[in-house]
Ligand SMILES: Cc1cc2nc3c(=O)[nH]c(=O)nc-3n(C[C@H](O)[C@H](O)[C@H](O)COP(=O)(O)O)c2cc1C
């Protein structure tokens with residue numbers, strides 16, 4: 221580890237007239253925190269937290285839209301609206317107060333959006349070619365559209381300048397600007413199609429318009445796919461030529477390098493790699509761009525640890541290194557580097573729950589940092605409690621570990637009891653899929669933090685009520701998780717095994733395997749992936765209208781790949797009703813009866829094994845045992861919980877401790893829910 225004074229990451233950088241305090245930035249990403257298209261309190265506080273945490277520059281928005289006919293596909297900011305200026309001003313002022321630079325990304329999404337959002341305006345693109353990911357049929361932009369949008373880019377940039385931004389970055393990978401210059405999306409025969417010069421005409425007009433309106437004191441950059449990596453698209457030679465032209469014309473001050481193509485999810489995953497994929501896959505390419513241009517070079521793509529970021533700067537691959545999701549996981553990375561506390565940085569584990577949620581649920585949340593984007597109510601730095609109490613946490617899964625961590629930070633005396641010889645709960649199961657083993661970072665970081673905080677963890681303890689009460693706790697947190705729910709089959713439940721048995725390695729189904737997914741989450745998809753990859757002949761049956769209904773688009777890609785490559789048969793809209801042993805002579809085979817909610821049609825399968833995922837049931841026996849001896853009888857004051865006040869329910873004055881349960885011990889949800897339960901409750905204990 222370098223001393224702070226000579227750490228390459230901590231050296232200042234002059235981006236034209238703007239001096240950044242260090243080399244770490246967060247690239248523009250739309251977290252969908254906007255309200256009516258405005259960056260209000262939640263949005264602002266999210267970025268200010270990174271500035272407080274020491275980042276050199278935070279690039280805001282992600283595809284802030286310059287025109288109404290660029291309907292916001294994922295909560296994008298309305299850069300076309302004058303009402304945005306005061307909101308931008310508040311955000312830039314506060315980011316600047318904490319010493320970081322602040323920029324924003326502008327765009328017209330072109331065909332990369334849907335038509336049924338906001339104003340229901342038709343989507344425009346250089347040519348009437350549909351983008352697979354967003355599926356809108358665009359109209360071919362007319363001459364008056366082009367003139368209008370060129371002006372709207374300049375107007376939007378002027379608004380951002382008025383709002384105190386240090387600069388703007390124009391998005392040119394998969395959006396309107398590069399849809400014009402990529403031969404894949406431009407089939408025009410007018411002045412905007414054909415030769416490279418013609419295909420660049422729109423971008424040159426846009427960038428010239430921005431320069432003219434904002435003047436030399438305002439930074440303008442481009443985030444572009446310098447190599448689309450698709451046959452017939454912009455290759456590295458063409459990309460570098462485009463860059464050279466824009467540089468020679470003085471239209472840009474920096475380039476933020478992208479390598480790849482984003483028109484469909486499998487392509488997007490190569491640009492924004494998820495867990496199980498190599499770290500920093502495009503860093504060397506960014507270095508190639510840096511040696512070919514005089515522009516400042518920025519880049520972000522799965523640089524999720526400090527060592528790789530440091531390498532990127534030390535080896536001169538880039539001028540500024542993006543750690544974008546890494547800052548969703550921990551907005552205080554630089555502060556911890558400076559303090560020599562690198563080991564305490566909460567790692568980004570690449571789960572990409574954050575990105576998947578902007579489409580699925582309309583807000584980016586980090587799988588294991590429940591404070592991110594909830595800065596108004598959830599602390600990133602846990603304050604000490606007014607008095608130390610004795611807290612016993614039962615269960616060392618993600619919820620229990622988080623509860624113990626937060627209680628430890630509060631200064632309480634904490635004991636964790638765990639039935640297994642290790643920590644991790646269901647994460648340990650999930651990480652048995654080699655492609656998902658980075659999830660263990662969620663556990664390992666917390667185990668490390670508990671050691672630092674002096675929290676005692678007792679393994680191999682199957683605690684009963686007397687064991688817990690014997691520790692004389694003031695507060696008991698039951699985080700005992702869940703057990704796989706057995707399928708409610710009409711018959712033959714004893715012939716099936718659960719997805720957990722497969723993930724845990726207790727069972728390896730062979731031959732012809734039927735997987736009944738009546739859950740739709742990772743546990744089912746991941747177990748099915750492991751079976752498919754093991755060489756079994758797999759059929760997945762689900763009553764849902766799509767496969768893995770709870771799994772987002774980015775995370776779906778490796779599952780789809782596994783099922784495609786193994787010729788897995790997918791059967792939608794059908795249920796397993798019953799499983800029977802084949803009569804004698806069936807050699808242990810099973811007969812599976814399949815039906816559907818939509819019809820009375822029935823069919824059968826003959827297979828060697830049936831695996832079922834029907835979710836999980838709360839493991840709440842300890843909670844129920846402890847309830848009568850608690851002072852609150854397990855009750856939670858929900859207004860106090862939501863209002864950030866301590867719990868003070870006293871329904872049993874004879875009770876000896878407060879009792880709460882969190883995570884799956886209440887009801888089967890997910891990692892984020894368990895961690896949020898823990899943080900929200902324990903920060904006020
Ligand atoms: C929730 C989310 C939204 C994103 N939206 C945008 C966007 O609007 N524009 C953009 O250029 N990149 C966007 N990105 C990509 C990030 O800027 C970045 O390139 C990507 O996360 C890879 O960098 P990282 O590995 O450091 O996170 C988004 C990423 C996330 C996680």
Ligand code: SF4
Nearest residue numbers: 569571572574586587
């Ligand atoms: S959800 Fe996963 S990928 Fe996204 S920031 Fe959190 S740890 Fe990183």
